[in-house]
Amino acid sequence: RPSVTFDKVVFGYDADRTILQGLSFEVPAGSTLAIVGPSGAGKSTIARLLFRFYDPQGGRILIDGQDIARVRQDSLRAHIGIVPQDTVLFNDTVGYNIAYGQEGATPDQIEQAARDAAILPFIERLPAGFDTEVGERGLKLSGGEKQRVAIARTLLKNPPIVVLDEATSALDSRTEQDILQTLQRVSQGRTTLAIAHRLSTIASADRIIVLDHGRVSETGSHEELLRHD
Ligand code: ADP
Ligand code: ADP
Numbered sequence: 057r058p059s060v061t062f063d064k065v066v067f068g069y070d071a072d073r074t075i076l077q078g079l080s081f082e083v084p085a086g087s088t089l090a091i092v093g094p095s096g097a098g099k100s101t102i103a104r105l106l107f108r109f110y111d112p113q114g115g116r117i118l119i120d121g122q123d124i125a126r127v128r129q130d131s132l133r134a135h136i137g138i139v140p141q142d143t144v145l146f147n148d149t150v151g152y153n154i155a156y157g158q159e160g161a162t163p164d165q166i167e168q169a170a171r172d173a174a175i176l177p178f179i180e181r182l183p184a185g186f187d188t189e190v191g192e193r194g195l196k197l198s199g200g201e202k203q204r205v206a207i208a209r210t211l212l213k214n215p216p217i218v219v220l221d222e223a224t225s226a227l228d229s230r231t232e233q234d235i236l237q238t239l240q241r242v243s244q245g246r247t248t249l250a251i252a253h254r255l256s257t258i259a260s261a262d263r264i265i266v267l268d269h270g271r272v273s274e275t276g277s278h279e280e281l282l283r284h285d
Contacts, residue, residue, distance in 0.1 A: 058119050058216055061081075063080055063118060066112055066114030069110070076101060077269070079102070079270060081272060081275075087247065087263065089250070089263050090249075091267055092267070097268055100222075103249070106136060107133065137210035139218070139219070139221065145202055151163070153205050154205055173212055174211075178205075178207055178242070199227055203223060206223070207223065207235070220251060222253065224252075225253060236260065259278045
């Protein structure tokens, strides 16, 4: 499992406005770092830079010590799975949506891959599970069910790094807790970057940084940050 390091990263979408002001943090291999902060702080920008939708103007981003600017795009993307807040599913079965991106694999192979990636707990309660032919269509699923499908689809590819970009923020808190607990159960040892805006949702993260105007304003465990509130 790789580590992820931001080393004095400077970035702005436009030359006249800097979003990240020399941002540094590390996600040790196999741990979970949560990034919280107000809307507009630059949280999603971090995810976009890690995926190289953009490149920083200063500093470096490293995966396992290697500058991602020197990693081939396809190799980089195979390493990182992102789960966004608003997943758009195909209006097809749950099975089709989960298996999307695994063209050529048989249902048995998909199911085996799902076992290997330990994602069955995400799917067992969904209508018709892996069956690509029958079951509820994507657009009819609830918000929580959609996010379960999105997470299952991402984890099925077994990426060593997972980025949750407000993946559960839009859900009611019971559904959110339910999904996070399942995530915690299945992703032991995965390197995870969890972007959130509620402190309550990231209680299980190993470490939390609070981002404010593109800088780390506080860092600590959940308990330490609550004490400062
Ligand atoms: P957060 O995820 O913390 O809410 P973002 O990383 O999405 O914040 O955005 C940080 C800042 O960058 C915001 O002020 C936002 O308006 C600006 N921004 C985001 N995307 C773009 C873009 N594509 N072009 C210009 N500015 C952007
Ligand atoms: P342990 O200390 O037992 O390894 P962690 O708190 O590190 O437990 O969590 C284990 C896994 O659960 C992490 O690798 C991560 O993938 C996942 N995880 C933990 N907290 C969250 C969270 N808030 N959001 C998403 N995934 C999480």
